[in-house]
């Protein structure tokens with residue numbers, strides 16, 4: 001019997017920039033890009049209400065989505081390109097050649113849209129039918145790997161909705177760059193729908209900036225990171241487990257922290273501070289949300305430990321987030337820079353500090369201090385980014401963050417309104433939490449989690465109980 005969320009493939013095609021519109025272009029990888037070479041692909045879904053039958057979608061909306069995507073690729077060509085990984089010591093790079101394109105699959109789903117986009121815990125496997133697969137990498141006779149960087153899937157829910165799914169390699173674009181692409185595609189599509197495109201010059205839009213020379217590397221991070229990557233790549237084994245096996249016991253849910261709750265949380269934190277401490281504390285929405293979720297996640301794992309004596313209170317727990325460096329470096333980088341420009345930040349605390357009475361306060365101090373340190377040097381300690389990453393992920397006890405409430409994902413309007421829901425699917429395998437602004441409340445935050453059923457129940461109980469006390 002078909003699963004409720006199985007999809008029927010209607011069409012498979014390739015979409016690239018209009019022919020001859022983009023010259024052959026090779027983009028070197030900067031030290032900001034290299035750490036993301038081994039990151040598993042990003043999987044982003046955007047769900048929209050769009051109450052048309054499948055035939056209407058195919059005949060009127062799909063051609064516009066395809067045409068606008070092609071026009072957008074003319075400027076955001078790296079996403080239609082390939083990552084070229086020649087054998088060591090030749091450097092990996094992104095290459096666009098005329099005719100390169102991204103895989104686009106069109107599918108239809110009869111599943112229950114309201115259930116699919118709900119916030120309550122659902123089987124983590126439910127979203128995977130909407131996630132496109134990347135075309136497999138090719139290996140050339142000289143052992144060069146040619147890796148497609150993005151693929152897309154449009155799923156129509158007849159008479160109710162569509163889902164736009166994207167899988168892309170982080171090495172091509174960070175969150176800011178990727179959402180610039182998404183908003184540009186949406187904007188061109190919207191203009192075509194309202195018949196405005198002819199009188200608007202696409203070149204007048206905020207175009208991506210591709211010149212990698214703006215990224216200066218005075219500390220020689222690039223050769224250091226490349227060396228690390230080559231070492232890793234030589235021993236790296238692809239995860240060949242089936243997604244259904246990996247996710248068998250996982251559920252995913254979205255928790256919303258309302259604006260009022262965030263305000264009260266900030267107030268509670270500041271009331272715990274001495275005046276002098278307060279001056280030093282960085283209490284942003286990002287920081288208090290991350291602190292709260294980090295502490296609740298650790299508390300929600302406790303019931304997995306059968307005996308209290310099994311809990312090692314001295315053990316270090318880690319929190320990892322990335323910071324956009326476009327306005328945080330000594331050299332200027334345009335806000336439209338297309339590529340990666342992220343500092344990788346780690347924070348650690350002992351378990352007893354996190355689950356103690358002032359756990360959230362301790363976590364706010366630790367994460368906030370890290371954000372503050374970025375002001376005096378976002379690249380401080382950067383030479384250890386990859387080593388830290390490898391060591392800490394092997395230790396376990398790590399919570400990482402995907403997405404951000406500053407990416408404006410809910411502003412991505414293709415001409416039929418804001419998304420009803422956005423999901424960062426890869427968190428169900430990567431174990432990260434995802435953050436976004438909220439679909440329907442200004443100043444609120446959506447937190448996406450994928451946990452075992454038992455941990456999710458525990459987390460939910462702690463979240464509901466504690467937030468009621470705020």
Ligand SMILES: CC(C)(COP(=O)(O)OP(=O)(O)OC[C@H]1O[C@@H](n2cnc3c(N)ncnc32)[C@H](O)[C@@H]1OP(=O)(O)O)[C@@H](O)C(=O)NCCC(=O)NCCSC(=O)CC(=O)O
Pocket residue numbers: 042044174175176178283284285286287321322323324325371401402403404406407
């Ligand atoms: C370092 C940070 C994570 C956290 O810094 P902070 O704690 O200072 O928080 P912040 O920068 O959000 O904002 C701090 C304060 O500045 C003001 N402020 C900043 N930006 C604002 C904006 N656009 N609108 C309104 N206010 C703003 C607010 O007063 C806010 O306080 P208040 O918040 O209290 O109102 C962030 O600055 C950052 O770099 N975010 C981007 C991370 C990113 O790009 N992630 C994507 C990874 S790639 C990825 O994951 C792939 C994918 O998504 O597909």
